[in-house]
Amino acid sequence: MASAVKFEATSRFFGDTRAVDDVTLEIEEGEFFAMLGPSGSGKTTCLRLIAGFERPSQGRVHIFGQDATNTPPYRRPVNTVFQDYALFPHLNVQDNVAYGLMIARVPKAERHHAADEALDLVALGGFSKRKPSELSGGQRQRVALARALVNKPKVLLLDEPLGALDLKLREQMQGELKSLQRQLGITFVFVTHDQGEALSMADRVAVFNNGKVQQVDSPLVLYDSPKTPFVADFVGSSNVLPVEMVQRLIGVAKLASLRPENIRLAEDGLVGTVESQAFLGAATRLEVAVDGARISVLLPKGAELPNDGSEVHLAWDADALNLLEATNG
Amino acid sequence: MHYKASLGLKIAAAAGLLFLHLPIMLIFVYAFTTEDKSYQWPPPGLTLKWFAVTWNRPDVWTALGLSLRVAAISTAVAMVLGTLCAAAVARSRFFGRETVSLLVILPIALPGIITGISLRSAFNLVDIPFSFWTIVLGHATFCIVVVYNNAVARFRRTSGSLVEASLDLGATYFQTLRFVILPNIATALLAGGMLAFALSFDEVIVTTFTAGQQQTLPIWMLEELVRPRQRPVTNVVAMVVVLVTFLPIVGAYYLTRGTETVAGQGK
Numbered sequence: 001m002a003s004a005v006k007f008e009a010t011s012r013f014f015g016d017t018r019a020v021d022d023v024t025l026e027i028e029e030g031e032f033f034a035m036l037g038p039s040g041s042g043k044t045t046c047l048r049l050i051a052g053f054e055r056p057s058q059g060r061v062h063i064f065g066q067d068a069t070n071t072p073p074y075r076r077p078v079n080t081v082f083q084d085y086a087l088f089p090h091l092n093v094q095d096n097v098a099y100g101l102m103i104a105r106v107p108k109a110e111r112h113h114a115a116d117e118a119l120d121l122v123a124l125g126g127f128s129k130r131k132p133s134e135l136s137g138g139q140r141q142r143v144a145l146a147r148a149l150v151n152k153p154k155v156l157l158l159d160e161p162l163g164a165l166d167l168k169l170r171e172q173m174q175g176e177l178k179s180l181q182r183q184l185g186i187t188f189v190f191v192t193h194d195q196g197e198a199l200s201m202a203d204r205v206a207v208f209n210n211g212k213v214q215q216v217d218s219p220l221v222l223y224d225s226p227k228t229p230f231v232a233d234f235v236g237s238s239n240v241l242p243v244e245m246v247q248r249l250i251g252v253a254k255l256a257s258l259r260p261e262n263i264r265l266a267e268d269g270l271v272g273t274v275e276s277q278a279f280l281g282a283a284t285r286l287e288v289a290v291d292g293a294r295i296s297v298l299l300p301k302g303a304e305l306p307n308d309g310s311e312v313h314l315a316w317d318a319d320a321l322n323l324l325e326a327t328n329g
Numbered sequence: 330m331h332y333k334a335s336l337g338l339k340i341a342a343a344a345g346l347l348f349l350h351l352p353i354m355l356i357f358v359y360a361f362t363t364e365d366k367s368y369q370w371p372p373p374g375l376t377l378k379w380f381a382v383t384w385n386r387p388d389v390w391t392a393l394g395l396s397l398r399v400a401a402i403s404t405a406v407a408m409v410l411g412t413l414c415a416a417a418v419a420r421s422r423f424f425g426r427e428t429v430s431l432l433v434i435l436p437i438a439l440p441g442i443i444t445g446i447s448l449r450s451a452f453n454l455v456d457i458p459f460s461f462w463t464i465v466l467g468h469a470t471f472c473i474v475v476v477y478n479n480a481v482a483r484f485r486r487t488s489g490s491l492v493e494a495s496l497d498l499g500a501t502y503f504q505t506l507r508f509v510i511l512p513n514i515a516t517a518l519l520a521g522g523m524l525a526f527a528l529s530f531d532e533v534i535v536t537t538f539t540a541g542q543q544q545t546l547p548i549w550m551l552e553e554l555v556r557p558r559q560r561p562v563t564n565v566v567a568m569v570v571v572l573v574t575f576l577p578i579v580g581a582y583y584l585t586r587g588t589e590t591v592a593g594q595g596k
Contacts, residue, residue: 053493073496086494089487090512099508100498151498 002065004029004155004187005050010059011211012045019045021211022059027155029064032181032188034198037208038234046208047157047191051080064154078155079148083163085140087132093119093143094128100151118146121180138169145180155187162197174201195235199223207231224259227325232257239263239295240324255324260285260298262320265306269315274306288312353571360564368560379561389566392549399461399545400529403468404476407525408518410469411476419484430481437474444470445538452539459541467539468532472525479521483514527574546570 005027012020020042027033035043048054049061052073060069068076079100087096094115095102101111112128119125122142132140141161148156158177162170178201181188192198198205199219206216207230215227226232229240238257241249246256249270261283272290284305286297297314299305306312334342360379362372383389417423418430436444448467457463491513495505533547540548546566553563 051493051497053496073493074499074501078497080494080497082490082494084488084490086488086490088491088494088509088513099495099500103499103504103508147498 002029003027003062004031004064005189006062007046007049008060008062010046010049010056010061012042012049012054013057018211020049020056023211023213025206025213025216027187027189028204029187030185031203032178032190032201034190034192034202034205035208036192036195036198036205036235038193041208042211043191043193043206043208044159045211047080047159047189050076050155050189051078051157052076077153078157079151079153080157080159081141081144081148081161083159083161085132085144087140087143087147089132091132092128093124093130093132093135096132096143097147097150099147104151114150115146118150119143121149122146122176137164138173141165141173145177149180149184149186153186155189158188158190160191160193162192162194170197177201199235205235207235209234225322226257229255229257229324232322232324237296238322241295241321242293245291245293246321246323250321252323257322257324258295258316258320260296261300263295263297263314263316265297265299265303266313266315269313272312272314274308274310274312276308277305286312288314290314356564356567360561360568362561365558365560379559379565382559383562383565386562388544388549389562392544392546393566393569395461395464395543396530396546399464399468400526402465403472403529404522404525406465406469407472407476408522411473411521412480412514412518414473415477415480415484419481420489433477434474436470441471441532441534442538445535448535449538459539461543463539463541464536464543464545467535468529471532471535472529475524475528476518476521479517479524480514483517487513523578530574531570 003026005025007023007025010020010023010025011018023042023046025046035046037043045054049056050063052068052071056069060067062068063071063076063078088099091099094112097115097118098106098111101114106114116125116128119127119142122145124139124142124146127135127139127143132143135143141164144161161177162173165173174197177188177190190198190202199222202219204216204218205222207214207222209230215222215231217225222231223236226235226238232238232240236257236259238259241256241258243253243255247253270290272288272295275287275289275294277287278285280298281301283298283300284303286299286306288295288297295314358372359368361375361377362369363374363376364372365379414429414433418426418433445467448463448470452459452463491509492505495509496502500508531547532545533551536545536548544552550563550566553560
């Protein structure tokens with residue numbers, strides 16, 4: 001498959017801050033790609049580099065094989081759904097959606113027809129004449145989506161589009177975005193700080209931290225085989241075992257990650273003391289102190305629970321221990 | 330919700346409104362008096378002749394024309410500079426931004442007499458002869474402030490991502506200015522412009538220091554009051570001034586009410 005977006009050793013500095021630091025990344029055509037990271041990790045700046053609102057300080061950005069490093073935003077085959085939606089308050093819903101077509105000099109009747117079709121696509125048919133101020137947050141989000149999609153972009157950029165919605169609406173929109181992407185076959189690039197959202201929607205996820213890409217992989221691989229302590233902790237809230245402990249357990253001087261649900265209480269194994277426990281519904285989370293480190297253990301509902309302060313033995317299958325490549329975040 | 334006002338509140342409100350507007354009514358009545366040396370109450374008789382007299386006084390026309398031209402040009406200058414300045418202060422960060430903001434607002438906080446004296450000595454210092462343009466410059470100093478204040482408030486309320494959204498949808502910077510920025514700040518600009526026009530039109534203090542031989546309408550009126558000759562002419566002019574300033578405000582009201590729906594048509 002051809003690459004839709006390609007970063008080549010791309011950096012963006014703001015003064016002394018390295019917002020994006022030497023990122024090399026390829027996003028394939030037709031994929032649902034998520035950029036995941038905490039705030040300030042550089043994921044939004046990366047999105048803005050694709051949209052053209054930022055120019056790289058170093059390196060290059062290619063869009064569909066074309067060097068777009070110095071292309072202004074209005075000449076790029078990409079459209080953006082903004083975090084705050086950025087609907088034009090002086091235009092009604094139909095004219096908002098038709099804005100890109102108006103700029104492209106599509107005749108009025110034709111562009112209004114196209115706008116209404118796009119609104120039907122996001123289940124907002126009949127809202128054409130409303131003002132953005134008369135819509136709910138979820139409806140505005142759909143208008144923003146229709147306004148971007150009506151221009152038939154090659155890449156659709158979404159900047160935390162679900163951040164302002166409440167939980168129920170967010171889950172509903174996740175499903176709708178996913179099926180919309182399948183239906184249209186457009187490349188979606190999605191920025192989020194919510195690892196659950198990234199894992200459930202994306203084909204591949206790039207995990208950002210401090211302006212650098214830590215790992216790019218499918219959600220399953222990220223979850224099971226994180227490469228760095230940061231990914232292990234941020235993506236799956238995995239335990240990161242210190243080097244000395246791993247050395248003692250399997251004789252390798254490396255950090256390793258261990259998923260809490262892969263640990264069980266046994267007769268024999270790593271000895272620790274239960275510090276606290278929290279009931280999570282389907283499972284109970286134990287925090288166990290082992291040699292000064294703290295390990296989370298997820299016990300399924302129905303398992304026998306030890307008391308706080310009691311001594312327990314932790315065990316797991318040999319392949320549950322995942323060695324990490326990097327030794328720091 | 331509707332509350333029923335008590336009788337006392339109604340009387341107080343009526344008294345307040347009367348206090349505000351009765352003196353203006355008095356000005357109107359004196360425009361029709363037959364007594365032209367001093368203001369007598371009640372007027373000894375009523376006549377329409379002062380309208381004809383005013384119409385035939387060339388000095389009135391000169392002063393009115395000058396005032397209108399000064400107000401129009403100062404407002405135009407203020408709208409361009411004030412908007413640009415507001416856009417810079419509201420939209421970008423640069424060294425000394427807060428200082429610039431304060432310096433722009435300062436002229437309206439300064440007493441007019443200080444602005445007037447300082448401008449006059451500055452003009453003298455660099456040998457600029459007093460003319461139409463020195464009046465315009467003087468007026469522009471405070472006209473910019475009201476346009477700036479209106480525009481900066483509106484810029485701050487409109488989301489910065491609107492500009493990016495427009496660029497993202499294929500509009501160039503100029504198209505963005507025309508289709509997104511101007512429609513969104515239009516009412517603020519109009520309000521600022523009207524206020525600037527009104528401020529300039531009745532300005533006396535700065536004008537006395539920056540005008541040469543010319544008389545703007547307020548200065549002409551001030552001089553007429555000192556000379557007891559055809560006094561009701563001043564009142565006729567005052568009536569015209571009230572009408573001239575009132576009409577644009579009413580017009581602007583309907584105009585701004587209209588932009589909501591006109592802009593919605595999206596051309």
